[in-house]
Amino acid sequence: MKMKIRAYQWVASITAVAVVTTLLVYRGSFGYRSYMPSPSSSSSSAQHSVGPVPTVKKQKIHAPLVGYTGLLDQKPLKMHCRTCALVTSSGQLIGGKRGEEIDQSECVIRTNNAPVVGYQQDVGNRTTLRIVAHSSLYRVLFRRQEMVISSQNTVFIFWGPNSSMRRDGKGHVYNKLRLLKDQLPKLKVYTVTPINMLKFDELFKNETGIDRRGSNSWLSTGWFSMVIAMEVCDQINVFGMVPPDFCRSSSRRSMPYHYYEPSGTNDCSLFLAHERSRRGRHRFIIEKRVFAKWAQTHDIRFYQPEWDPKAVVRMNSSSSSIPAGP
Template sequence: MLSGKVLDCYHNSIVGWLLHVLTVSHIVFNIVSVILQRRLTSDFSPPQSLKMHCKTCALVTSSAQLTGRKRGQEIDRSECVIRMNDAPSVGYEQDVGQRTSLRVVAHSSLQRVLRSRQELLNASQDTVFIFWGPSSCMRRDGKGHVYNNLRLLKQLLPRLQIYIISRIKMLKFDELFKKETGIDRKSSNSWLSTGWFTMAIALELCDRISVYGMVSSTHASVPYHYYEPSGPDECSMYLSHERNQQGSHHRFITEKTVFANWARTLDIHFYQPDWKPVAVITSTNSSYAPAPAGS
Protein backbone atom coordinates (compact mmCIF):
# COMPACT_ATOMS: atom_id res chain seq x y z
CA MET A 1 0.00 0.00 0.00
CA LEU A 2 1.29 3.45 -0.90
CA SER A 3 1.98 5.85 1.96
CA GLY A 4 0.13 9.15 2.31
CA LYS A 5 3.22 11.12 1.29
CA VAL A 6 3.64 9.04 -1.87
CA LEU A 7 -0.03 9.48 -2.75
CA ASP A 8 0.20 13.24 -2.15
CA CYS A 9 3.30 13.41 -4.32
CA TYR A 10 1.55 11.41 -7.05
CA HIS A 11 -1.55 13.63 -6.87
CA ASN A 12 0.53 16.83 -6.98
CA SER A 13 2.44 15.51 -9.98
CA ILE A 14 -0.78 14.74 -11.85
CA VAL A 15 -2.28 18.13 -11.00
CA GLY A 16 0.94 19.85 -12.05
CA TRP A 17 0.95 18.00 -15.37
CA LEU A 18 -2.70 18.85 -16.03
CA LEU A 19 -2.11 22.52 -15.23
CA HIS A 20 0.78 22.40 -17.68
CA VAL A 21 -1.58 20.92 -20.27
CA LEU A 22 -3.90 23.90 -19.81
CA THR A 23 -1.06 26.25 -20.72
CA VAL A 24 -0.21 24.35 -23.89
CA SER A 25 -3.30 23.41 -25.84
CA HIS A 26 -7.04 24.04 -25.85
CA ILE A 27 -7.50 20.89 -27.96
CA VAL A 28 -5.75 18.67 -25.43
CA PHE A 29 -7.96 20.23 -22.75
CA ASN A 30 -11.08 18.71 -24.31
CA ILE A 31 -9.54 15.23 -24.21
CA VAL A 32 -8.37 15.63 -20.61
CA SER A 33 -11.77 16.98 -19.59
CA VAL A 34 -13.51 13.86 -20.89
CA ILE A 35 -11.01 11.58 -19.14
CA LEU A 36 -11.49 13.34 -15.81
CA GLN A 37 -15.23 13.93 -16.03
CA ARG A 38 -16.16 10.91 -13.90
CA ARG A 39 -13.22 11.16 -11.50
CA LEU A 40 -13.45 14.79 -10.43
CA THR A 41 -16.58 15.57 -8.45
CA SER A 42 -16.03 19.25 -7.67
CA ASP A 43 -17.95 21.25 -10.26
CA PHE A 44 -17.29 24.85 -11.27
CA SER A 45 -20.46 26.61 -10.23
CA PRO A 46 -19.58 29.85 -8.40
CA PRO A 47 -22.32 31.78 -6.62
CA GLN A 48 -24.00 34.61 -8.49
CA SER A 49 -22.54 37.35 -6.32
CA LEU A 50 -19.33 37.83 -4.41
CA LYS A 51 -19.88 38.39 -0.69
CA MET A 52 -16.90 40.58 0.08
CA HIS A 53 -16.55 43.97 1.74
CA CYS A 54 -13.45 45.90 2.75
CA LYS A 55 -13.17 49.18 4.64
CA THR A 56 -9.82 49.98 3.04
CA CYS A 57 -8.43 48.64 -0.23
CA ALA A 58 -5.06 48.99 -1.91
CA LEU A 59 -5.50 48.69 -5.67
CA VAL A 60 -2.02 47.88 -6.93
CA THR A 61 -1.39 48.52 -10.62
CA SER A 62 1.31 46.75 -12.62
CA SER A 63 3.14 49.97 -13.48
CA ALA A 64 6.88 50.42 -13.00
CA GLN A 65 5.98 53.70 -11.31
CA LEU A 66 6.17 51.50 -8.20
CA THR A 67 9.72 50.28 -8.80
CA GLY A 68 12.12 51.27 -6.04
CA ARG A 69 9.51 53.28 -4.10
CA LYS A 70 9.17 50.85 -1.17
CA ARG A 71 5.43 51.18 -0.70
CA GLY A 72 5.03 47.49 0.12
CA GLN A 73 4.41 47.73 3.87
CA GLU A 74 1.99 50.60 3.34
CA ILE A 75 0.07 48.53 0.77
CA ASP A 76 -0.08 45.48 3.04
CA ARG A 77 -1.61 47.55 5.86
CA SER A 78 -4.85 47.87 3.86
CA GLU A 79 -7.61 45.46 4.81
CA CYS A 80 -7.76 44.16 1.24
CA VAL A 81 -5.10 44.21 -1.48
CA ILE A 82 -6.23 44.02 -5.10
CA ARG A 83 -3.95 43.03 -7.98
CA MET A 84 -4.42 42.48 -11.70
CA ASN A 85 -3.69 39.70 -14.18
CA ASP A 86 -0.40 37.88 -13.53
CA ALA A 87 1.38 40.70 -11.66
CA PRO A 88 3.67 38.96 -9.13
CA SER A 89 4.51 39.98 -5.59
CA VAL A 90 7.30 37.49 -4.86
CA GLY A 91 10.59 39.28 -5.38
CA TYR A 92 8.90 42.69 -5.38
CA GLU A 93 7.54 42.78 -1.83
CA GLN A 94 9.30 46.00 -0.82
CA ASP A 95 7.63 47.92 -3.62
CA VAL A 96 4.24 46.23 -4.10
CA GLY A 97 3.61 44.30 -0.87
CA GLN A 98 3.09 40.58 -0.46
CA ARG A 99 -0.62 40.12 0.34
CA THR A 100 -3.32 39.53 -2.28
CA SER A 101 -6.99 39.48 -1.31
CA LEU A 102 -8.48 39.81 -4.79
CA ARG A 103 -7.02 39.34 -8.26
CA VAL A 104 -8.89 40.47 -11.38
CA VAL A 105 -7.75 38.56 -14.47
CA ALA A 106 -8.45 39.11 -18.17
CA HIS A 107 -9.31 36.16 -20.40
CA SER A 108 -6.12 36.86 -22.34
CA SER A 109 -4.00 36.54 -19.17
CA LEU A 110 -5.24 33.11 -18.08
CA GLN A 111 -2.34 31.27 -19.70
CA ARG A 112 0.20 33.56 -18.01
CA VAL A 113 -1.49 32.96 -14.65
CA LEU A 114 -1.26 29.21 -15.23
CA ARG A 115 2.43 29.49 -16.12
CA SER A 116 2.97 31.26 -12.78
CA ARG A 117 0.73 28.78 -10.96
CA GLN A 118 3.17 28.03 -8.12
CA GLU A 119 2.92 31.60 -6.84
CA LEU A 120 -0.44 32.77 -8.15
CA LEU A 121 -2.51 29.60 -7.68
CA ASN A 122 -0.88 27.02 -5.41
CA ALA A 123 0.18 29.61 -2.82
CA SER A 124 -2.97 31.75 -3.13
CA GLN A 125 -5.70 29.60 -1.64
CA ASP A 126 -7.14 32.58 0.27
CA THR A 127 -7.15 34.87 -2.77
CA VAL A 128 -10.40 35.53 -4.63
CA PHE A 129 -10.00 35.39 -8.43
CA ILE A 130 -12.38 37.26 -10.73
CA PHE A 131 -12.05 36.48 -14.44
CA TRP A 132 -13.54 38.60 -17.20
CA GLY A 133 -13.83 38.04 -20.92
CA PRO A 134 -16.14 38.29 -23.94
CA SER A 135 -19.11 35.94 -24.09
CA SER A 136 -17.45 33.90 -26.85
CA CYS A 137 -14.75 32.87 -24.34
CA MET A 138 -17.04 32.48 -21.34
CA ARG A 139 -20.03 30.65 -22.85
CA ARG A 140 -21.07 27.55 -20.92
CA ASP A 141 -22.20 25.29 -23.76
CA GLY A 142 -18.79 23.64 -24.12
CA LYS A 143 -17.54 26.16 -26.71
CA GLY A 144 -16.20 28.79 -24.30
CA HIS A 145 -12.56 27.77 -24.03
CA VAL A 146 -11.74 30.11 -21.12
CA TYR A 147 -14.78 28.94 -19.16
CA ASN A 148 -13.84 25.32 -19.92
CA ASN A 149 -10.31 25.88 -18.64
CA LEU A 150 -11.57 27.58 -15.49
CA ARG A 151 -14.01 24.75 -14.86
CA LEU A 152 -11.21 22.19 -15.05
CA LEU A 153 -8.95 24.42 -12.95
CA LYS A 154 -11.63 24.51 -10.25
CA GLN A 155 -11.87 20.72 -10.36
CA LEU A 156 -8.11 20.35 -10.03
CA LEU A 157 -7.80 22.97 -7.27
CA PRO A 158 -11.22 22.93 -5.56
CA ARG A 159 -10.16 25.34 -2.81
CA LEU A 160 -9.59 28.15 -5.30
CA GLN A 161 -12.20 30.90 -5.07
CA ILE A 162 -13.04 31.59 -8.71
CA TYR A 163 -15.69 33.99 -9.98
CA ILE A 164 -16.64 35.01 -13.50
CA ILE A 165 -18.10 38.36 -14.53
CA SER A 166 -21.42 37.42 -16.08
CA ARG A 167 -22.54 38.49 -19.54
CA ILE A 168 -25.15 40.81 -18.01
CA LYS A 169 -22.52 42.39 -15.79
CA MET A 170 -20.18 42.82 -18.77
CA LEU A 171 -22.93 44.70 -20.60
CA LYS A 172 -23.40 46.93 -17.56
CA PHE A 173 -19.69 47.78 -17.60
CA ASP A 174 -20.05 48.69 -21.29
CA GLU A 175 -23.02 50.92 -20.45
CA LEU A 176 -21.06 52.56 -17.64
CA PHE A 177 -18.18 53.34 -20.02
CA LYS A 178 -20.56 54.93 -22.53
CA LYS A 179 -22.36 56.90 -19.83
CA GLU A 180 -19.12 58.29 -18.43
CA THR A 181 -17.36 59.02 -21.73
CA GLY A 182 -20.01 59.30 -24.44
CA ILE A 183 -18.08 56.63 -26.38
CA ASP A 184 -19.72 53.40 -27.49
CA ARG A 185 -17.21 50.65 -26.81
CA LYS A 186 -18.17 48.42 -29.73
CA SER A 187 -18.54 51.05 -32.44
CA SER A 188 -15.21 52.62 -31.41
CA ASN A 189 -13.45 49.22 -31.51
CA SER A 190 -12.42 49.65 -27.89
CA TRP A 191 -11.63 46.98 -25.32
CA LEU A 192 -12.15 47.92 -21.70
CA SER A 193 -8.94 47.29 -19.79
CA THR A 194 -8.50 45.09 -16.74
CA GLY A 195 -7.90 48.34 -14.88
CA TRP A 196 -11.43 49.48 -15.76
CA PHE A 197 -13.01 46.29 -14.44
CA THR A 198 -10.81 46.34 -11.35
CA MET A 199 -11.65 49.93 -10.42
CA ALA A 200 -15.38 49.38 -10.96
CA ILE A 201 -15.30 46.19 -8.88
CA ALA A 202 -13.30 47.94 -6.14
CA LEU A 203 -15.96 50.65 -5.94
CA GLU A 204 -18.53 47.97 -5.22
CA LEU A 205 -16.44 46.21 -2.57
CA CYS A 206 -14.42 48.94 -0.83
CA ASP A 207 -15.26 51.97 1.30
CA ARG A 208 -11.91 53.64 0.61
CA ILE A 209 -9.61 52.90 -2.34
CA SER A 210 -5.91 53.73 -2.41
CA VAL A 211 -4.58 53.31 -5.95
CA TYR A 212 -0.86 52.68 -6.32
CA GLY A 213 1.01 53.33 -9.57
CA MET A 214 -1.77 54.96 -11.60
CA VAL A 215 -0.45 58.07 -13.29
CA SER A 216 -2.08 61.43 -13.93
CA SER A 217 -1.69 63.29 -17.21
CA THR A 218 1.96 64.18 -16.57
CA HIS A 219 4.49 61.62 -15.39
CA ALA A 220 7.95 60.22 -15.96
CA SER A 221 8.21 57.51 -18.59
CA VAL A 222 8.76 54.02 -17.16
CA PRO A 223 8.24 50.41 -18.29
CA TYR A 224 4.60 49.38 -18.65
CA HIS A 225 5.03 46.56 -16.08
CA TYR A 226 7.27 46.67 -13.00
CA TYR A 227 8.09 42.98 -13.51
CA GLU A 228 9.15 43.50 -17.15
CA PRO A 229 11.88 46.16 -16.97
CA SER A 230 12.80 45.59 -20.62
CA GLY A 231 9.18 45.64 -21.75
CA PRO A 232 7.29 48.37 -23.60
CA ASP A 233 7.26 51.96 -22.39
CA GLU A 234 4.16 52.91 -20.40
CA CYS A 235 3.62 56.32 -21.99
CA SER A 236 4.07 54.96 -25.51
CA MET A 237 1.66 52.13 -24.75
CA TYR A 238 -1.01 54.53 -23.53
CA LEU A 239 -0.66 56.88 -26.49
CA SER A 240 -0.57 54.17 -29.15
CA HIS A 241 -3.76 52.57 -27.82
CA GLU A 242 -5.57 55.88 -27.36
CA ARG A 243 -4.74 57.11 -30.87
CA ASN A 244 -5.25 53.82 -32.68
CA GLN A 245 -8.15 54.03 -35.13
CA GLN A 246 -7.84 50.56 -36.64
CA GLY A 247 -8.48 47.27 -34.90
CA SER A 248 -9.37 46.81 -31.25
CA HIS A 249 -7.53 48.84 -28.63
CA HIS A 250 -7.75 50.02 -25.03
CA ARG A 251 -8.65 53.55 -23.98
CA PHE A 252 -6.18 53.87 -21.12
CA ILE A 253 -6.10 57.67 -21.03
CA THR A 254 -9.88 57.99 -21.35
CA GLU A 255 -10.38 55.48 -18.54
CA LYS A 256 -7.99 57.35 -16.24
CA THR A 257 -9.86 60.58 -16.94
CA VAL A 258 -13.01 58.86 -15.68
CA PHE A 259 -11.18 57.57 -12.59
CA ALA A 260 -10.00 61.11 -11.82
CA ASN A 261 -13.58 62.36 -12.10
CA TRP A 262 -14.83 59.64 -9.77
CA ALA A 263 -12.13 60.59 -7.24
CA ARG A 264 -13.65 64.07 -6.92
CA THR A 265 -16.76 62.71 -5.23
CA LEU A 266 -15.80 59.19 -4.11
CA ASP A 267 -13.21 58.01 -1.57
CA ILE A 268 -10.46 57.27 -4.13
CA HIS A 269 -6.85 58.37 -3.64
CA PHE A 270 -3.78 58.05 -5.87
CA TYR A 271 -0.26 57.24 -4.68
CA GLN A 272 3.06 56.68 -6.40
CA PRO A 273 2.84 59.03 -8.05
CA ASP A 274 0.86 60.99 -5.46
CA TRP A 275 -1.70 63.24 -7.11
CA LYS A 276 -5.20 64.62 -6.80
CA PRO A 277 -7.66 65.61 -9.53
CA VAL A 278 -7.60 69.39 -9.78
CA ALA A 279 -10.35 70.46 -12.16
CA VAL A 280 -13.73 69.24 -13.27
CA ILE A 281 -13.59 67.68 -16.73
CA THR A 282 -16.83 68.39 -18.54
CA SER A 283 -16.36 65.86 -21.36
CA THR A 284 -17.60 63.04 -19.16
CA ASN A 285 -20.86 62.48 -17.33
CA SER A 286 -19.54 61.28 -14.00
CA SER A 287 -22.42 59.96 -11.96
CA TYR A 288 -21.23 56.52 -10.96
CA ALA A 289 -23.05 54.92 -8.05
CA PRO A 290 -21.67 51.54 -6.95
CA ALA A 291 -24.06 48.60 -7.25
CA PRO A 292 -23.90 45.28 -5.40
CA ALA A 293 -20.99 43.22 -6.64
CA GLY A 294 -21.91 40.44 -9.04
CA SER A 295 -19.98 37.61 -10.61
Protein backbone atom coordinates in the same frame (compact mmCIF):
# COMPACT_ATOMS: atom_id res chain seq x y z
CA MET B 1 -71.35 47.16 73.82
CA LYS B 2 -67.67 46.53 74.69
CA MET B 3 -67.95 43.10 73.03
CA LYS B 4 -69.13 44.69 69.76
CA ILE B 5 -66.25 47.22 69.79
CA ARG B 6 -63.67 44.44 70.32
CA ALA B 7 -65.28 42.42 67.53
CA TYR B 8 -65.04 45.36 65.14
CA GLN B 9 -61.39 45.99 66.13
CA TRP B 10 -60.53 42.31 65.54
CA VAL B 11 -62.21 42.33 62.10
CA ALA B 12 -60.41 45.55 61.15
CA SER B 13 -57.05 44.08 62.19
CA ILE B 14 -57.63 40.92 60.16
CA THR B 15 -58.68 43.00 57.14
CA ALA B 16 -55.57 45.20 57.37
CA VAL B 17 -53.28 42.16 57.55
CA ALA B 18 -55.02 40.63 54.56
CA VAL B 19 -54.61 43.80 52.48
CA VAL B 20 -50.89 44.11 53.32
CA THR B 21 -50.33 40.43 52.53
CA THR B 22 -52.11 40.79 49.19
CA LEU B 23 -49.96 43.79 48.22
CA LEU B 24 -46.76 41.95 49.10
CA VAL B 25 -47.78 38.92 47.09
CA TYR B 26 -48.75 41.13 44.13
CA ARG B 27 -45.43 42.97 44.21
CA GLY B 28 -43.45 39.74 44.51
CA SER B 29 -45.31 38.10 41.64
CA PHE B 30 -44.23 40.73 39.04
CA GLY B 31 -40.73 41.31 40.40
CA TYR B 32 -39.06 44.64 41.02
CA ARG B 33 -38.35 45.68 37.40
CA SER B 34 -41.35 48.03 37.23
CA TYR B 35 -40.18 49.82 40.33
CA MET B 36 -36.62 50.50 39.14
CA PRO B 37 -35.85 54.09 38.15
CA SER B 38 -35.41 54.71 34.42
CA PRO B 39 -32.09 56.06 33.06
CA SER B 40 -33.70 59.53 32.89
CA SER B 41 -34.66 59.55 36.60
CA SER B 42 -33.63 62.45 38.82
CA SER B 43 -30.35 62.43 40.74
CA SER B 44 -32.18 61.83 44.02
CA SER B 45 -32.96 58.28 42.92
CA ALA B 46 -29.67 57.66 41.09
CA GLN B 47 -28.38 55.50 43.95
CA HIS B 48 -30.94 52.87 42.97
CA SER B 49 -29.95 52.85 39.30
CA VAL B 50 -28.06 49.90 37.79
CA GLY B 51 -26.31 52.20 35.29
CA PRO B 52 -26.95 52.94 31.61
CA VAL B 53 -28.10 50.14 29.36
CA PRO B 54 -25.26 49.31 26.93
CA THR B 55 -26.06 49.93 23.27
CA VAL B 56 -25.24 47.31 20.66
CA LYS B 57 -23.93 48.78 17.41
CA LYS B 58 -25.70 47.17 14.51
CA GLN B 59 -23.35 45.74 11.92
CA LYS B 60 -24.04 47.04 8.44
CA ILE B 61 -25.21 44.26 6.17
CA HIS B 62 -23.67 44.33 2.72
CA ALA B 63 -25.66 42.79 -0.10
CA PRO B 64 -24.08 40.04 -2.23
CA LEU B 65 -22.57 41.23 -5.49
CA VAL B 66 -24.86 39.49 -7.96
CA GLY B 67 -22.79 40.49 -11.01
CA TYR B 68 -20.04 38.07 -9.99
CA THR B 69 -20.91 34.41 -9.56
CA GLY B 70 -19.06 31.32 -8.40
CA LEU B 71 -17.63 29.20 -11.17
CA LEU B 72 -19.56 26.06 -10.23
CA ASP B 73 -22.30 26.95 -7.73
CA GLN B 74 -23.04 30.34 -9.39
CA LYS B 75 -23.57 31.92 -5.98
CA PRO B 76 -22.98 35.69 -5.87
CA LEU B 77 -19.76 37.05 -4.44
CA LYS B 78 -19.93 38.19 -0.82
CA MET B 79 -17.08 40.56 -0.12
CA HIS B 80 -16.62 43.89 1.62
CA CYS B 81 -13.51 45.75 2.74
CA ARG B 82 -13.16 48.97 4.69
CA THR B 83 -9.83 49.86 3.09
CA CYS B 84 -8.36 48.55 -0.16
CA ALA B 85 -5.02 48.91 -1.87
CA LEU B 86 -5.57 48.66 -5.62
CA VAL B 87 -2.10 47.80 -6.90
CA THR B 88 -1.60 48.37 -10.61
CA SER B 89 1.02 46.65 -12.74
CA SER B 90 2.75 49.95 -13.51
CA GLY B 91 6.49 50.39 -13.66
CA GLN B 92 5.91 53.56 -11.62
CA LEU B 93 5.95 51.29 -8.57
CA ILE B 94 9.62 50.43 -9.06
CA GLY B 95 11.73 51.83 -6.23
CA GLY B 96 8.77 53.34 -4.39
CA LYS B 97 9.05 50.95 -1.43
CA ARG B 98 5.30 51.04 -0.84
CA GLY B 99 5.03 47.36 0.01
CA GLU B 100 4.56 47.71 3.76
CA GLU B 101 2.00 50.48 3.29
CA ILE B 102 0.09 48.36 0.76
CA ASP B 103 -0.02 45.35 3.08
CA GLN B 104 -1.57 47.44 5.87
CA SER B 105 -4.83 47.70 3.92
CA GLU B 106 -7.62 45.34 4.88
CA CYS B 107 -7.78 44.06 1.30
CA VAL B 108 -5.16 44.12 -1.46
CA ILE B 109 -6.37 43.99 -5.07
CA ARG B 110 -4.07 42.98 -7.92
CA THR B 111 -4.61 42.50 -11.63
CA ASN B 112 -3.88 39.86 -14.23
CA ASN B 113 -0.52 38.11 -13.81
CA ALA B 114 1.27 40.82 -11.81
CA PRO B 115 3.63 38.90 -9.50
CA VAL B 116 4.52 39.49 -5.87
CA VAL B 117 7.54 37.25 -5.33
CA GLY B 118 10.69 39.26 -5.86
CA TYR B 119 8.88 42.61 -5.74
CA GLN B 120 7.53 42.65 -2.17
CA GLN B 121 9.38 45.81 -1.15
CA ASP B 122 7.59 47.83 -3.82
CA VAL B 123 4.23 46.06 -4.22
CA GLY B 124 3.62 44.24 -0.94
CA ASN B 125 3.14 40.59 -0.16
CA ARG B 126 -0.60 40.04 0.32
CA THR B 127 -3.30 39.44 -2.29
CA THR B 128 -6.96 39.39 -1.28
CA LEU B 129 -8.54 39.77 -4.70
CA ARG B 130 -7.05 39.24 -8.16
CA ILE B 131 -8.99 40.46 -11.20
CA VAL B 132 -7.95 38.69 -14.39
CA ALA B 133 -8.78 39.28 -18.05
CA HIS B 134 -9.63 36.30 -20.23
CA SER B 135 -6.51 37.06 -22.28
CA SER B 136 -4.27 36.77 -19.19
CA LEU B 137 -5.44 33.37 -17.99
CA TYR B 138 -2.56 31.45 -19.53
CA ARG B 139 0.00 33.93 -18.17
CA VAL B 140 -1.47 33.34 -14.72
CA LEU B 141 -1.24 29.59 -15.21
CA PHE B 142 2.37 29.97 -16.37
CA ARG B 143 3.16 31.10 -12.79
CA ARG B 144 0.88 28.45 -11.40
CA GLN B 145 2.76 27.80 -8.16
CA GLU B 146 2.79 31.45 -7.06
CA MET B 147 -0.45 32.70 -8.59
CA VAL B 148 -2.71 29.73 -8.01
CA ILE B 149 -1.45 26.90 -5.81
CA SER B 150 0.00 29.21 -3.14
CA SER B 151 -2.92 31.63 -3.39
CA GLN B 152 -5.96 29.54 -2.54
CA ASN B 153 -7.13 32.12 0.00
CA THR B 154 -7.23 34.70 -2.78
CA VAL B 155 -10.52 35.47 -4.53
CA PHE B 156 -10.19 35.42 -8.33
CA ILE B 157 -12.60 37.28 -10.61
CA PHE B 158 -12.22 36.48 -14.31
CA TRP B 159 -13.82 38.65 -16.96
CA GLY B 160 -14.18 38.18 -20.68
CA PRO B 161 -16.58 38.07 -23.63
CA ASN B 162 -19.33 35.50 -23.66
CA SER B 163 -17.59 33.59 -26.44
CA SER B 164 -14.77 32.79 -24.00
CA MET B 165 -16.80 32.46 -20.81
CA ARG B 166 -19.88 30.55 -21.98
CA ARG B 167 -20.75 27.46 -19.92
CA ASP B 168 -22.05 25.17 -22.67
CA GLY B 169 -18.70 23.56 -23.38
CA LYS B 170 -17.71 26.08 -26.04
CA GLY B 171 -16.15 28.72 -23.79
CA HIS B 172 -12.46 27.87 -23.79
CA VAL B 173 -11.61 30.11 -20.82
CA TYR B 174 -14.49 28.74 -18.78
CA ASN B 175 -13.47 25.18 -19.66
CA LYS B 176 -9.92 25.83 -18.48
CA LEU B 177 -11.18 27.37 -15.25
CA ARG B 178 -13.48 24.42 -14.69
CA LEU B 179 -10.54 22.03 -15.04
CA LEU B 180 -8.49 24.16 -12.66
CA LYS B 181 -11.29 24.15 -10.11
CA ASP B 182 -11.55 20.36 -10.34
CA GLN B 183 -7.85 20.11 -9.56
CA LEU B 184 -7.98 22.69 -6.75
CA PRO B 185 -11.49 22.51 -5.22
CA LYS B 186 -10.72 25.16 -2.58
CA LEU B 187 -9.83 27.77 -5.18
CA LYS B 188 -12.19 30.77 -4.99
CA VAL B 189 -13.06 31.47 -8.61
CA TYR B 190 -15.77 33.88 -9.78
CA THR B 191 -16.69 35.18 -13.22
CA VAL B 192 -18.39 38.36 -14.37
CA THR B 193 -21.90 37.51 -15.56
CA PRO B 194 -22.88 38.27 -19.18
CA ILE B 195 -25.42 40.84 -17.99
CA ASN B 196 -22.80 42.57 -15.88
CA MET B 197 -20.39 42.62 -18.82
CA LEU B 198 -22.99 44.63 -20.72
CA LYS B 199 -23.27 47.00 -17.76
CA PHE B 200 -19.52 47.65 -17.89
CA ASP B 201 -19.92 48.62 -21.54
CA GLU B 202 -22.92 50.81 -20.78
CA LEU B 203 -21.06 52.54 -17.97
CA PHE B 204 -18.15 53.32 -20.30
CA LYS B 205 -20.51 54.83 -22.86
CA ASN B 206 -22.38 56.88 -20.26
CA GLU B 207 -19.14 58.30 -18.87
CA THR B 208 -17.27 58.94 -22.12
CA GLY B 209 -19.83 59.18 -24.90
CA ILE B 210 -17.94 56.41 -26.71
CA ASP B 211 -19.74 53.27 -27.81
CA ARG B 212 -17.17 50.61 -27.00
CA ARG B 213 -18.40 48.11 -29.55
CA GLY B 214 -19.02 50.66 -32.27
CA SER B 215 -15.52 52.08 -31.90
CA ASN B 216 -13.99 48.63 -31.35
CA SER B 217 -12.36 49.90 -28.17
CA TRP B 218 -11.26 47.48 -25.48
CA LEU B 219 -11.97 48.01 -21.81
CA SER B 220 -8.84 47.52 -19.72
CA THR B 221 -8.53 45.33 -16.66
CA GLY B 222 -7.93 48.61 -14.84
CA TRP B 223 -11.49 49.67 -15.75
CA PHE B 224 -12.94 46.45 -14.38
CA SER B 225 -10.74 46.65 -11.29
CA MET B 226 -11.76 50.20 -10.41
CA VAL B 227 -15.47 49.47 -10.81
CA ILE B 228 -15.22 46.28 -8.76
CA ALA B 229 -13.19 48.08 -6.10
CA MET B 230 -15.93 50.72 -5.79
CA GLU B 231 -18.44 47.92 -5.18
CA VAL B 232 -16.26 46.14 -2.62
CA CYS B 233 -14.33 48.88 -0.79
CA ASP B 234 -15.21 51.89 1.36
CA GLN B 235 -11.83 53.51 0.71
CA ILE B 236 -9.58 52.83 -2.28
CA ASN B 237 -5.88 53.68 -2.33
CA VAL B 238 -4.56 53.26 -5.87
CA PHE B 239 -0.85 52.60 -6.30
CA GLY B 240 1.02 53.13 -9.56
CA MET B 241 -1.63 54.86 -11.67
CA VAL B 242 -0.45 58.05 -13.36
CA PRO B 243 -2.80 61.02 -13.94
CA PRO B 244 -4.37 61.37 -17.39
CA ASP B 245 -2.15 64.32 -18.36
CA PHE B 246 1.04 62.56 -17.25
CA CYS B 247 2.42 61.97 -20.73
CA ARG B 248 2.17 65.68 -21.57
CA SER B 249 4.45 66.63 -18.71
CA SER B 250 8.08 67.38 -19.55
CA SER B 251 9.14 66.38 -16.03
CA ARG B 252 7.52 62.96 -16.11
CA ARG B 253 9.45 59.91 -14.97
CA SER B 254 9.23 57.54 -17.90
CA MET B 255 9.02 53.92 -16.77
CA PRO B 256 8.23 50.52 -18.27
CA TYR B 257 4.54 49.75 -18.61
CA HIS B 258 4.84 46.74 -16.24
CA TYR B 259 7.04 46.71 -13.13
CA TYR B 260 7.88 43.06 -13.77
CA GLU B 261 9.03 43.70 -17.36
CA PRO B 262 11.82 46.27 -16.89
CA SER B 263 12.90 46.11 -20.53
CA GLY B 264 9.34 46.25 -21.83
CA THR B 265 7.48 49.03 -23.60
CA ASN B 266 7.64 52.53 -22.16
CA ASP B 267 4.38 53.46 -20.41
CA CYS B 268 3.67 56.70 -22.29
CA SER B 269 4.57 55.16 -25.63
CA LEU B 270 1.93 52.51 -25.01
CA PHE B 271 -0.70 54.92 -23.67
CA LEU B 272 -0.38 57.29 -26.62
CA ALA B 273 -0.27 54.52 -29.22
CA HIS B 274 -3.53 53.08 -27.90
CA GLU B 275 -5.18 56.47 -27.51
CA ARG B 276 -4.37 57.54 -31.06
CA SER B 277 -5.42 54.29 -32.67
CA ARG B 278 -8.78 54.46 -34.39
CA ARG B 279 -9.83 50.88 -33.75
CA GLY B 280 -9.06 47.88 -31.61
CA ARG B 281 -7.22 49.53 -28.74
CA HIS B 282 -7.53 50.38 -25.05
CA ARG B 283 -8.42 53.92 -24.03
CA PHE B 284 -6.12 54.20 -21.01
CA ILE B 285 -6.01 58.00 -20.81
CA ILE B 286 -9.76 58.40 -21.20
CA GLU B 287 -10.33 55.82 -18.46
CA LYS B 288 -8.04 57.74 -16.10
CA ARG B 289 -10.08 60.90 -16.66
CA VAL B 290 -13.18 59.00 -15.64
CA PHE B 291 -11.41 57.66 -12.53
CA ALA B 292 -10.49 61.23 -11.54
CA LYS B 293 -14.16 62.16 -11.89
CA TRP B 294 -15.28 59.19 -9.77
CA ALA B 295 -12.84 60.24 -7.05
CA GLN B 296 -15.07 63.30 -6.48
CA THR B 297 -17.88 61.11 -5.17
CA HIS B 298 -15.96 58.07 -3.88
CA ASP B 299 -13.06 57.87 -1.43
CA ILE B 300 -10.35 57.18 -4.04
CA ARG B 301 -6.76 58.34 -3.56
CA PHE B 302 -3.76 58.01 -5.86
CA TYR B 303 -0.18 57.23 -4.84
CA GLN B 304 3.12 56.51 -6.60
CA PRO B 305 2.79 58.96 -8.16
CA GLU B 306 0.60 61.01 -5.84
CA TRP B 307 -1.82 63.33 -7.61
CA ASP B 308 -4.95 65.32 -6.93
CA PRO B 309 -8.01 64.17 -8.92
CA LYS B 310 -9.78 67.46 -8.19
CA ALA B 311 -7.10 69.37 -10.08
CA VAL B 312 -7.54 67.02 -13.04
CA VAL B 313 -11.30 67.54 -13.07
CA ARG B 314 -10.88 71.32 -12.88
CA MET B 315 -8.45 71.27 -15.79
CA ASN B 316 -10.69 69.02 -17.86
CA SER B 317 -13.77 71.13 -17.17
CA SER B 318 -12.11 74.06 -18.94
CA SER B 319 -11.49 72.01 -22.08
CA SER B 320 -13.06 69.15 -24.00
CA SER B 321 -11.83 66.48 -21.60
CA ILE B 322 -13.36 63.38 -23.13
CA PRO B 323 -13.89 63.06 -26.86
CA ALA B 324 -17.23 61.95 -28.18
CA GLY B 325 -15.63 59.00 -29.90
CA PRO B 326 -12.66 57.93 -31.99
